[in-house]
Amino acid sequence: MTAYPYLKIDHVDKSFTRGSTETEVLKDITLSIEKSEYVSIIGHSGCGKSTLLNLVAGLLPVSAGCVLLENKEVNDPGPDRAVVFQNHSLLPWLTVYNNVRLAVDKVFSGTKSRQERHDWTMHNLELVQMGHAKDKRPAEISGGMKQRVGLARALSMEPKVLLLDEPFGALDALTRAHLQDSVMAIHGKLGNTVLMITHDVDEAVLLSDRIVMMTNGPAARIGEVLDVPLLRPRKRLALAADPTYLKCRQRVLEFLYERHHFVEAA
Amino acid sequence: MNMPLRKTETAMVLPASAAKVFPLPAAKRGTFASRTMARVRDVAAKLIPPIVMIGLLLIVWQILCSKPGATLPSPSKIWTEAYDLIVDPFFVAGPQDIGLGWRVLTSLQRVAIGYGLAGVIGILLGTLVGQSVWAMRGLDPIFQILRTISPLAWLPISLAAFRDSQPSAIFVIFITAVWPIIINTAVGIRNIPSDYRNVAAVLRLNHLEFFVKIMVPSAAPYIFTGLRIGIGLSWLAIVAAEMLTGGVGIGFFIWDAWNSSRLSDIVVALVYIGGVGFILDRIVAGVATIVTRGTAAN
Numbered sequence: 208m209t210a211y212p213y214l215k216i217d218h219v220d221k222s223f224t225r226g227s228t229e230t231e232v233l234k235d236i237t238l239s240i241e242k243s244e245y246v247s248i249i250g251h252s253g254c255g256k257s258t259l260l261n262l263v264a265g266l267l268p269v270s271a272g273c274v275l276l277e278n279k280e281v282n283d284p285g286p287d288r289a290v291v292f293q294n295h296s297l298l299p300w301l302t303v304y305n306n307v308r309l310a311v312d313k314v315f316s317g318t319k320s321r322q323e324r325h326d327w328t329m330h331n332l333e334l335v336q337m338g339h340a341k342d343k344r345p346a347e348i349s350g351g352m353k354q355r356v357g358l359a360r361a362l363s364m365e366p367k368v369l370l371l372d373e374p375f376g377a378l379d380a381l382t383r384a385h386l387q388d389s390v391m392a393i394h395g396k397l398g399n400t401v402l403m404i405t406h407d408v409d410e411a412v413l414l415s416d417r418i419v420m421m422t423n424g425p426a427a428r429i430g431e432v433l434d435v436p437l438l439r440p441r442k443r444l445a446l447a448a449d450p451t452y453l454k455c456r457q458r459v460l461e462f463l464y465e466r467h468h469f470v471e472a473a
Numbered sequence: 474m475n476m477p478l479r480k481t482e483t484a485m486v487l488p489a490s491a492a493k494v495f496p497l498p499a500a501k502r503g504t505f506a507s508r509t510m511a512r513v514r515d516v517a518a519k520l521i522p523p524i525v526m527i528g529l530l531l532i533v534w535q536i537l538c539s540k541p542g543a544t545l546p547s548p549s550k551i552w553t554e555a556y557d558l559i560v561d562p563f564f565v566a567g568p569q570d571i572g573l574g575w576r577v578l579t580s581l582q583r584v585a586i587g588y589g590l591a592g593v594i595g596i597l598l599g600t601l602v603g604q605s606v607w608a609m610r611g612l613d614p615i616f617q618i619l620r621t622i623s624p625l626a627w628l629p630i631s632l633a634a635f636r637d638s639q640p641s642a643i644f645v646i647f648i649t650a651v652w653p654i655i656i657n658t659a660v661g662i663r664n665i666p667s668d669y670r671n672v673a674a675v676l677r678l679n680h681l682e683f684f685v686k687i688m689v690p691s692a693a694p695y696i697f698t699g700l701r702i703g704i705g706l707s708w709l710a711i712v713a714a715e716m717l718t719g720g721v722g723i724g725f726f727i728w729d730a731w732n733s734s735r736l737s738d739i740v741v742a743l744v745y746i747g748g749v750g751f752i753l754d755r756i757v758a759g760v761a762t763i764v765t766r767g768t769a770a771n
């Protein structure tokens with residue numbers, strides 16, 4: 208184990224300035240994530256969890272503090288912190304295959320041959336079970352499938368940290384469960400370091416090693432960090448009656464609905 | 474039983490095994506005969522109504538213009554008077570006595586050059602204006618003023634500048650077609666969803682890659698709207714410009730026919746102009762559907 212954490216969010220503040228008014232969104236966020244750890248950030252809508260993810264992704268600049276990946280400061284977006292966006296963000300004019308291939312070509316242009324890049328694209332599509340739809344366009348596949356392709360695109364970049372921005376938020380409950388199982392299986396197989404934004408308590412407990420609970424904004428802080436000491440691989444059905452699972456779930460619910468009840472109309 | 478509990482139960486009954494994704498089924502195809510029949514019916518449904526309407530219009534026209542003292546020629550009179558123009562678009566009987574096909578081609582050549590320039594410069598300028606806030610602030614007011622100027626008002630200026638009718642006509646086409654292309658391209662670029670920009674940022678696409686792989690395909694539907702308006706305006710402007718500049722071309726032919734009181738020839742020329750304008754529009758629209766397939770639907 209190295210002396211420094213794999214990913215460190217170090218005393219980060221974020222405020223947005225619009226004209227003369229300054230809105231403080233995040234205040235003094237410090238969080239360390241180890242390699243292969245699966246960390247979820249949960250909080251009420253509008254608390255700035257997506258902003259935090261965008262800061263780590265480099266899509267937004269921090270106002271103060273810094274984000275360190277392997278002890279190096281990151282300011283710009285890059286394929287080492289691949290994002291799976293909430294609304295899939297596939298390019299509609301490209302086929303499923305080409306959406307992933309675009310990322311593969313960009314990231315591995317110097318290190319993999321043409322054939323290797325093709326194989327790697329197909330490998331990642333197969334990983335999310337989307338190899339059969341490689342020639343479809345995003346408009347021709349379902350929402351869950353699009354999210355799978357988005358996941359394949361992010362995985363294909365071999366990111367150091369995989370950032371999931373409410374990846375299952377727009378899906379129905381059944382599709383969401385299937386995708387959660389897929390993500391768990393992939394995480395078990397590849398050991399990715401994952402930072403996931405979610406507003407679903409069950410999802411957070413089921414998937415995460417640690418759950419970061421955020422207080423309500425403005426100037427949201429980390430309210431509590433909960434360890435989920437459940438062994439992997441986790442089985443959805445077996446966990447349903449597991450006392451540890453229920454206790455974790457209870458803790459998150461208490462945090463969200465008692466101590467930091469959402470006051471504004473949602 | 475309260476709501477949150479029920480939600481957990483839904484989650485519990487789901488299978489714990491890895492989810493399977495079922496392959497998409499291939500679309501079913503009918504037999505060859507049934508497909509052909511369907512296509513014939515489709516084409517007939519599209520063709521019959523306009524043919525009937527054109528027939529009715531011709532009959533009304535014939536009745537209205539058959540009276541003695543009618544100022545405009547009737548269809549039957551046009552047929553007899555302008556028979557050679559109608560049946561053979563590509564005859565050559567002398568330096569100034571050539572078929573309308575040749576004249577249309579000369580006009581089309583001018584349009585091709587002027588419109589081609591307008592397309593290239595319009596897309597580039599539109600990209601600049603769409604990308605840069607400062608370019609937009611500086612250039613947009615100028616564009617908004619210049620675009621309202623009638624194409625023909627540019628003609629004296631361009632004649633003075635180029636001292637020749639051919640480049641002047643081309644310039645008029647250019648200046649007519651370029652504005653809608655600039656403005657629509659700029660709107661298209663400005664409307665690129667921030668999601669696509671984020672994807673490009675995460676992938677670290679450079680400026681050229683971003684332009685080719687994200688910007689152009691994403692803005693393509695807008696760009697083609699501009700190109701379609703542009704080709705229509707070009708074709709409107711060339712006829713007017715040629716009337717004034719002279720030489721060979723469908724516009725000058727109309728002016729010449731008017732001066733020699735050949736009204737039937739003018740009507741035939743109008744049909745040509747309309748037909749060619751329609752075909753030009755369909756060509757650009759056709760290219761647009763091929764290039765932008767998938768882009769509009771998300």
